[in-house]
Amino acid sequence: MTGTAATADAHTPAASPPLPPPGPPDARGPWHYLWWIIVSQRRRVLTGAFWSIVWMAGLIAAPYLLSRAVDDGLRAGDPGALLLWASALAAAVVLNAATSIMRHRTMTFVRMDASLRTMRAVARHAARLGSALSRRLTSGELAAVQVLDTVRIAQILTMTGPGVGAVLAYCGVAALLLTVSPLLAVVAGVGVPLLALAVGPLLRGMHARQAEYRRQEGALTTLAADIVTGLRVLCGIGGKERFLTRYRERSASLLRQGYRVGAATSWFEAVNLCLPLVFLAAVTWIAARLAAAGEITPGEVVAVYGYVAALVYPVFFLATAARDLAQGYASLERVARLLSTEPPARGGGRAPCPDGPAWLEDPATGTRIPPGSMTALVSVTPGEAAAVARRLGHHEDSDALWGGAPMRDMDLGPLRDRVLLSDDEDYLFPGPLREVVAVHGDRTDEEVTRALRTAGALDVVSATPHGLDSTVEARGRNLSGGQRQRVRLARAVLADPEVLLLVEPTSAVDAHTEALVADRLREARRGRTTVVVGTSPLLLARADRVVLLSAGRAVAAGTHGELVRERSDYRALVLRGTDEGIPG
Numbered sequence: 001m002t003g004t005a006a007t008a009d010a011h012t013p014a015a016s017p018p019l020p021p022p023g024p025p026d027a028r029g030p031w032h033y034l035w036w037i038i039v040s041q042r043r044r045v046l047t048g049a050f051w052s053i054v055w056m057a058g059l060i061a062a063p064y065l066l067s068r069a070v071d072d073g074l075r076a077g078d079p080g081a082l083l084l085w086a087s088a089l090a091a092a093v094v095l096n097a098a099t100s101i102m103r104h105r106t107m108t109f110v111r112m113d114a115s116l117r118t119m120r121a122v123a124r125h126a127a128r129l130g131s132a133l134s135r136r137l138t139s140g141e142l143a144a145v146q147v148l149d150t151v152r153i154a155q156i157l158t159m160t161g162p163g164v165g166a167v168l169a170y171c172g173v174a175a176l177l178l179t180v181s182p183l184l185a186v187v188a189g190v191g192v193p194l195l196a197l198a199v200g201p202l203l204r205g206m207h208a209r210q211a212e213y214r215r216q217e218g219a220l221t222t223l224a225a226d227i228v229t230g231l232r233v234l235c236g237i238g239g240k241e242r243f244l245t246r247y248r249e250r251s252a253s254l255l256r257q258g259y260r261v262g263a264a265t266s267w268f269e270a271v272n273l274c275l276p277l278v279f280l281a282a283v284t285w286i287a288a289r290l291a292a293a294g295e296i297t298p299g300e301v302v303a304v305y306g307y308v309a310a311l312v313y314p315v316f317f318l319a320t321a322a323r324d325l326a327q328g329y330a331s332l333e334r335v336a337r338l339l340s341t342e343p344p345a346r347g348g349g350r351a352p353c354p355d356g357p358a359w360l361e362d363p364a365t366g367t368r369i370p371p372g373s374m375t376a377l378v379s380v381t382p383g384e385a386a387a388v389a390r391r392l393g394h395h396e397d398s399d400a401l402w403g404g405a406p407m408r409d410m411d412l413g414p415l416r417d418r419v420l421l422s423d424d425e426d427y428l429f430p431g432p433l434r435e436v437v438a439v440h441g442d443r444t445d446e447e448v449t450r451a452l453r454t455a456g457a458l459d460v461v462s463a464t465p466h467g468l469d470s471t472v473e474a475r476g477r478n479l480s481g482g483q484r485q486r487v488r489l490a491r492a493v494l495a496d497p498e499v500l501l502l503v504e505p506t507s508a509v510d511a512h513t514e515a516l517v518a519d520r521l522r523e524a525r526r527g528r529t530t531v532v533v534g535t536s537p538l539l540l541a542r543a544d545r546v547v548l549l550s551a552g553r554a555v556a557a558g559t560h561g562e563l564v565r566e567r568s569d570y571r572a573l574v575l576r577g578t579d580e581g582i583p584g
Contacts, residue, residue: 025121027339030332037114037153038160045160048110051103052165056314058096060172063306065089071299107161115154118335119146125339145338148217149331156328159321166314173307180300181290184283188308191279209261216254220247268323276311283308351409353418357529358403360392360499366554367392367547374522374530376543376560380550380573385533386423388549389501392531393421422492423503424485428476433460434468437491451494454520456513457486482508486517493521499529506536518542535574
């Protein structure tokens with residue numbers, strides 16, 4: 001067995017070393033980002049341009065060799081010259097075939113490198129954005145970037161190979177035609193720019209329709225992702241058909257826009273293929289007239305036809321490069337916009353955190369959180385209290401203080417260990433329920449069960465056949481909305497941070513469960529700093545202190561009962577006009 005294993009190891013190829021980081025991308029704009037992709041693989045791009053130039057030169061050389069075979073061999077009646085030029089022509093064809101393979105191979109590597117480089121740059125930046133990503137970019141836009149935009153951006157790089165070769169081939173053909181006939185050189189020199197001008201309006205129309213199509217496509221992808229994520233809830237509240245109707249309407253609109261894009265593209269392709277052939281026929285007719293007048297030889301007629309036929313390839317590649325650029329520009333804009341999005345500043349200083357429990361302060365609103373107590377934040381404006389919680393958790397750059405010192409100056413590692421923000425958008429990783437709750441894997445089943453009980457989530461254990469070993473899918477897709485919320489709360493409680501900030505922790509549960517959770521949470525967090533964001537009277541009544549926020553400021557603080565008695569705006573916000581009794 002030992003010998004067999006050794007033999008297997010000897011023949012097992014070594015693991016490929018990881019690819020080096022792509023380096024910081026230049027996201028100042030679409031053109032800067034495109035230039036960064038080109039410069040990042042400059043050697044390969046130059047190699048692709050070299051093979052493309054050689055291939056185009058071979059296309060132009062073939063008509064020249066054929067014309068010499070006609071004039072020096074056939075017309076002159078010289079078999080030796082005919083054999084010589086025919087052999088040279090055959091060798092040129094074989095060499096050009098090999099060159100074409102090298103060109104295509106190199107350009108494939110160029111496009112793949114550009115695609116993977118963009119994917120890695122986007123993935124790395126998405127990791128940098130962290131939780132801020134979902135607030136700045138929709139899931140549909142991100143999916144479009146990774147699936148569609150990377151391919152379209154990579155396709156643009158075709159212009160760095162065949163595109164460069166096409167420009168030089170055009171110049172070479174013009175020079176060769178000048179040696180044959182100045183008239184033909186002028187016709188070719190003027191005709192090709194006219195071909196480009198003819199497809200210009202079609203390109204502009206196609207670009208505008210492509211941009212609108214990309215916008216609608218991203219919105220539809222976002223809607224589809226939202227429907228799939230909330231399908232269980234939609235079925236429960238009877239909203240599935242309504243959202244399905246919306247999706248069908250937007251899908252039909254996207255289909256109509258796709259037809260418009262297809263129409264513009266088909267016209268572009270038709271003109272792109274037809275005009276070079278018309279141009280070839282016109283030049284050939286002029287060459288035939290010149291030959292009939294005795295101004296050029298039959299061999300030169302053959303050469304002219306071959307030159308102009310070869311010129312069809314440069315024209316085609318230039319038009320294709322323009323089309324790829326028009327289609328990919330929207331992708332360049334989207335990627336550059338994503339990569340230019342800066343994550344919120346989250347410290348990175350080296351100042352120590354407070355030695356023990358300390359006051360939390362948000363100078364922007366005047367909110368102060370005493371240590372070792374349970375404080376509730378209530379805001380008249382939706383989202384204002386949650387924003388305060390994010391600042392106190394240092395998930396946004398702010399002037400928030402902990403123990404009188406700026407949180408932005410503190411070492412982020414210890415800060416994250418001691419201050420935890422949990423909201424209803426936190427990601428649930430797939431795996432056994434035990435590991436989903438105890439993410440560090442260092443807690444016993446008894447501790448996990450106790451945290452689930454505090455969060456009122458024991459029904460998740462009892463409702464699954466394997467208890468704590470039951471599998472939770474990514475984002476908790478196999479759980480109800482209330483179960484996902486309570487599992488998130490259990491995970492936060494089990495982490496047992498010194499400061500726990502909870503945003504709407506019980507908004508998806510019934511009143512009975514909410515009352516149980518509020519009592520158990522208060523007991524589990526006794527002596528620790530807990531901040532709860534919400535307007536539920538059941539939670540507020542159990543808080544040691546409630547802070548009322550209005551117009552961006554903390555306007556009142558006290559117990560729930562005191563604020564109910566003293567503040568009419570608080571009563572209107574929390575009791576919502578009901579006849580509930582005022583707690584003592």
